């Protein structure tokens with residue numbers, strides 16, 4: 626376990642922003658932290674970065690108690706904040722060098738690390754240009770270069786793709802995957818479901834300062850939906866098909882919607898397999914078939930009552 630959080634509490638006067646949070650993150654995963662605005666994601670991240678004093682709980686990183694080994698732990702942790710965290714008037718190379726120095730890199734080691742961070746984020750060719758001349762996507766990438774110059778083992782990323790064009794977004798997501806393959810554990814927050822689906826293994830959904838669901842995307846989807854919804858079209862004899870389907874095991878309902886049947890079925894692959902066999906044996910010719918799948922958005926809506934982008 627690379628991060629172990631137990632019973633973390635943060636209060637702002639009367640208001641409890643993080644309410645007894647427990648969380649374990651494995652080494653080598655890309656972990657998605659989702660939640661409506663105000664759920665406590667940033668507060669949790671700030672606590673794990675040692676930027677906030679907490680009211681209770683313990684945090685362990687790399688197996689060490691954060692409160693006792695903060696200085697040492699921080700050397701191996703990186704943070705890409707939501708807001709731009711570099712000097713607009715400096716060029717790219719000076720910005721990344723500044724961050725490298727903060728992490729006590731010096732001399733050749735510093736120069737090499739700066740070059741690698743800029744090459745990695747695709748900014749080496751623009752290294753001598755002022756950050757103020759960069760596009761939104763390039764600024765985001767410079768933010769990342771500053772955060773990774775010291776080669777952190779854990780990287781926190783707080784909505785790192787807000788306001789970037791699709792091409793830059795893809796390049797950022799690809800670089801996160803590469804970093805992860807090279808051994809960095811990533812904790813990622815975003816309001817974009819597609820990003821979570823593209824890069825995250827496990828996902829936690831937070832609300833009211835607690836984790837209310839945790840698992841892989843498939844596990845979360847399975848946990849909320851008890852039925853399969855199938856749309857099926859037939860070459861002919863649709864009404865006869867309805868009669869057969871309604872009698873089949875596991876079928877909750879079958880409605881004929883202008884020739885397209887919408888079937889609600891208990892979630893058990895055996896029922897679907899048996900139904901298909903039955904239809905085929907009885908000579909029905911299936912013209913089209915789709916399985917309506919719940920997605921992360923559905924899970925989020927069901928658990929929090931809110932949309933991801935609200």
Ligand code: ADP
Nearest residue numbers: 637640642660661662663664665666667668669
């Ligand atoms: P999220 O990142 O999920 O949007 P936050 O961690 O920013 O949520 O906030 C959690 C709760 O704590 C919110 O209700 C927010 O208003 C409150 N909060 C955050 N920072 C402060 C602060 N500095 N002072 C008072 N309340 C705060």
